[in-house]
Ligand code: SF4
């Protein structure tokens with residue numbers, strides 16, 4: 436892992452694993468990890484709210500204390516440690532609706548630079564929606580309301596005209 440990894444996404448990855456592996460015998464692990472996962476999914480898709488961080492911490496501590504076996508007791512650890520060391524990343528997702536590592540696709544914003552765009556039409560032809568308008572040899576524009584943030588335009592543009600943030 437390096438600075439290009441999103442710590443909220445990493446926490447989601449480990450929590451998904453624990454949720455899948457939970458045998459379901461005890462309620463804190465069975466239900467609690469599912470609730471935590473729902474909160475993290477909300478955060479990574481831009482639906483997070485300020486109360487989600489204290490909710491995650493409360494649930495994590497409860498699950499750790501009351502689960503029957505090691506799987507449940509360890510399940511909240513990735514969330515707790517990323518909250519301890521990378522809390523600012525959670526806050527950016529929740530308050531600014533921004534993923535600093537550009538990993539959470541729902542929070543990545545694509546825009547075409549009209550100065551760099553030469554109107555080659557490649558982005559418009561590859562956009563699956565399609566939501567890019569423009570005439571050949573003229574700057575193209577993304578209709579933000581319909582963009583599904585798939586990143587195809589960014590990948591196909593050979594003129595470095597598509598910016599993502
Ligand atoms: S903590 Fe252990 S016993 Fe309880 S549901 Fe999870 S895996 Fe099953």
Ligand code: SF4
Nearest residue numbers: 552553555556558592
């Ligand atoms: S691929 Fe790049 S240069 Fe070509 S139209 Fe799209 S943004 Fe402009």
Ligand code: SF4
Nearest residue numbers: 562582583585586588
């Ligand atoms: S990110 Fe995908 S949907 Fe959005 S404009 Fe680019 S190609 Fe189209």
